[in-house]
Amino acid sequence: MPGYFAKNEQHRRLVLKALLWITLSGGLFFSVINLLHDNWLLAGLEVSYAAVSLYLLTIVDRTHNLQLLTAVYLLPFFSIMILALAQPQTTFAVFAWIQSIPIICYMLLGLRLGMYGSLLFVGIGLFVFSRRFSSDELLQNVEIIANLGLASLAVMIFAHIYERSRILNEQRLTDQATTDSLTGLPNRLKLVEVFERERAHALRNGTPLSLVFVDIDHFKQINDRFGHEVGDRALVHFAKVLAQRLRVNDLFCRLGGEEFAVLLPGSKATQAREIAESLRERLAAQPLAVDDSMLPMTLSAGVACFGLDGQSLDELMLAADRRTYAAKRAGRNRVITREDVETVLDQAGADQT
Numbered sequence: 001m002p003g004y005f006a007k008n009e010q011h012r013r014l015v016l017k018a019l020l021w022i023t024l025s026g027g028l029f030f031s032v033i034n035l036l037h038d039n040w041l042l043a044g045l046e047v048s049y050a051a052v053s054l055y056l057l058t059i060v061d062r063t064h065n066l067q068l069l070t071a072v073y074l075l076p077f078f079s080i081m082i083l084a085l086a087q088p089q090t091t092f093a094v095f096a097w098i099q100s101i102p103i104i105c106y107m108l109l110g111l112r113l114g115m116y117g118s119l120l121f122v123g124i125g126l127f128v129f130s131r132r133f134s135s136d137e138l139l140q141n142v143e144i145i146a147n148l149g150l151a152s153l154a155v156m157i158f159a160h161i162y163e164r165s166r167i168l169n170e171q172r173l174t175d176q177a178t179t180d181s182l183t184g185l186p187n188r189l190k191l192v193e194v195f196e197r198e199r200a201h202a203l204r205n206g207t208p209l210s211l212v213f214v215d216i217d218h219f220k221q222i223n224d225r226f227g228h229e230v231g232d233r234a235l236v237h238f239a240k241v242l243a244q245r246l247r248v249n250d251l252f253c254r255l256g257g258e259e260f261a262v263l264l265p266g267s268k269a270t271q272a273r274e275i276a277e278s279l280r281e282r283l284a285a286q287p288l289a290v291d292d293s294m295l296p297m298t299l300s301a302g303v304a305c306f307g308l309d310g311q312s313l314d315e316l317m318l319a320a321d322r323r324t325y326a327a328k329r330a331g332r333n334r335v336i337t338r339e340d341v342e343t344v345l346d347q348a349g350a351d352q353t
């Protein structure tokens with residue numbers, strides 16, 4: 001299922017449910033009207049369609065393939081509409097239903113499929129309508145034809161614009177929710193989302209996946225000495241310096257405060273360590289300019305590997321966080337991997353005694 005359709009599933013499910021209720025009640029109502037007009041074919045189709053709508057209503061909440069269900073529902077729905085328009089017993093008024101096609105298509109199928117569906121079914125509807133009422137004197141009136149044509153076009157354009165703005169707004173909200181407003185980096189929510197994708201990829205292809213936990217050293221001192229505003233600038237500077245070194249596939253995100261994480265798809269522990277070391281060196285080489293002086297910044301980092309340190313993001317975070325803590329205890333400005341932990345802690349203990 002394409003990502004976009006999956007994202008909008010909840011919205012589409014609600015729209016489809018509303019439409020199913022309308023077709024259930026409308027189908028029953030119009031079948032009675034058509035029976036009174038002796039139009040058995042249309043009445044039979046409408047009752048059957050009401051029954052199909054009732055059945056779909058019972059499964060719409062639990063179906064895993066909403067797109068297929070929507071297609072199964074829409075194709076006969078539009079076909080019955082057009083068939084109704086073609087019947088000799090029906091009136092001009094059935095055309096009003098054709099006007100609803102673009103709205104239904106865009107709301108249920110999205111921008112591209114909605115446009116194709118609208119063009120196809122409105123086009124067929126207009127063709128059938130012009131053939132069916134060609135001898136009607138109403139159709140000889142240019143004003144009426146222009147009104148009907150323009151109204152159909154306007155509904156389609158508005159439905160298109162509405163769906164486009166809805167998608168853009170949804171995208172904007174999703175971006176806002178997954179971005180750290182200070183540094184512009186992805187946030188923890190994005191890490192959770194990307195980790196799931198990369199985890200599945202690593203399992204499928206047997207490729208490595210590493211996580212580096214990064215913490216700025218003595219950040220509180222920057223705040224205390226220069227104020228919160230310089231502290232914020234230091235965070236932005238830090239984000240910029242580190243981001244320059246990483247690849248597009250790597251996910252560098254701010255977890256909160258002065259804590260960051262880097263997800264490295266395709267990198268095993270040794271490679272992740274090298275990358276973390278180069279981040280550390282880069283930061284040490286690029287101090288922050290504060291007034292006329294240069295303020296040095298350093299980081300401590302811990303590396304964890306998918307598989308070796310656990311299967312879930314929580315397990316990897318815990319392992320990487322512990323190693324970062326070990327790096328802090330060992331004197332800061334260093335990177336610690338699984339292999340380093342004991343050596344470094346022994347060393348730190350020896351230094352203290």
Ligand SMILES: Nc1nc2c(ncn2[C@@H]2O[C@H](COP(=O)(O)OP(=O)(O)OP(=O)(O)O)[C@@H](O)[C@H]2O)c(=O)[nH]1
Nearest residue numbers: 215216217218219220221223228231232257258328
């Ligand atoms: N300016 C600024 N400060 C923040 C922000 N978020 C957290 N902080 C500050 O970051 C500081 C973190 O302090 P600590 O957890 O003691 O860490 P540290 O001073 O880096 O010490 P070590 O990690 O042990 O090296 C706290 O003073 C927080 O107030 C932020 O968005 N902007």
